[in-house]
Amino acid sequence: DTGVSQDPRHKITKRGQNVTFRCDPISEHNRLYWYRQTLGQGPEFLTYFQNEAQLEKSRLLSDRFSAERPKGSFSTLEIQRTEQGDSAMYLCASRRTGDTEAFFGQGTRLTVV
Amino acid sequence: KQEVTQIPAALSVPEGENLVLNCSFTDSAIYNLQWFRQDPGKGLTSLLLIQSSQREQTSGRLNASLDKSSGRSTLYIAASQPGDSATYLCAYMEYGNKLVFGAGTILRVKS
Numbered sequence: 599d600t601g602v603s604q605d606p607r608h609k610i611t612k613r614g615q616n617v618t619f620r621c622d623p624i625s626e627h628n629r630l631y632w633y634r635q636t637l638g639q640g641p642e643f644l645t646y647f648q649n650e651a652q653l654e655k656s657r658l659l660s661d662r663f664s665a666e667r668p669k670g671s672f673s674t675l676e677i678q679r680t681e682q683g684d685s686a687m688y689l690c691a692s693r694r695t696g697d698t699e700a701f702f703g704q705g706t707r708l709t710v711v
Numbered sequence: 712k713q714e715v716t717q718i719p720a721a722l723s724v725p726e727g728e729n730l731v732l733n734c735s736f737t738d739s740a741i742y743n744l745q746w747f748r749q750d751p752g753k754g755l756t757s758l759l760l761i762q763s764s765q766r767e768q769t770s771g772r773l774n775a776s777l778d779k780s781s782g783r784s785t786l787y788i789a790a791s792q793p794g795d796s797a798t799y800l801c802a803y804m805e806y807g808n809k810l811v812f813g814a815g816t817i818l819r820v821k822s
Contacts, residue, residue, distance in 0.1 A: 604754075631809060640715070640800050640812030641755070654808065689754060691810075698743045698762060700810060704754040 600624055602703035604690050610709045611680055618676045619706045623692030630673050631700065632665055634658065635687040647673060648695065680710045714738060715813035717801060723819040724791055732786040732816045734801035741803040744777050745810065746786050749798045758799075759786070791820045 633641035649670035
């Protein structure tokens with residue numbers, strides 16, 4: 599399978615716990631994006647990487663959120679001290695610089711109880 | 712601040728109807744516009760991508776148009792089928808970078 603892969607698909611956690619999600623982009627895609635989607639809304643941009651460099655972060659990305667892409671391949675998104683408002687679908691997308699089409703993974707559904 | 716508006720928010724039609732989904736955006740400096748399909752609880756599947764220099768794209772029963780000057784795009788679905796039931800999202804790409812999405816149109820095609 600050469601698509602964007604996200605793990606886990608679903609995560610239920612208690613408020614205050616830390617969670618980490620993983621995204622494996624399409625190989626050779628140097629740009630990787632994270633989006634968050636709440637119920638009934640479209641996805642909202644969180645952050646993106648070009649290779650291992652994090653080039654832009656949204657104001658939505660509070661200091662409890664951190665994203666990494668250490669070797670320019672897979673990426674992780676960590677949420678510390680989760681809150682109920684963090685419950686959402688977290689989507690990852692990738693593309694090559696110069697290409698215009700972004701490809702999305704199946705998302706990680708986070709529920710904070 | 713709402714930058715992309717999709718109308719209608721929801722639509723229910725009988726099988727076989729032709730239908731139009733509308734998308735309007737406020738930023739005319741777009742790189743491209745993309746239409747996606749999203750099934751419940753799933754990720755996004757790209758349907759059509761229109762470059763800023765193009766006017767329309769077609770794939771099977773789907774046709775999407777783009778009018779940058781008026782800030783509008785439409786997705787036309789011909790001969791709708793129950794399998795078309797999903798949420799349809801439009802998004803424009805700002806120069807070089809992120810996608811800006813609308814809230815989507817929830818489509819239900821009744822058999």
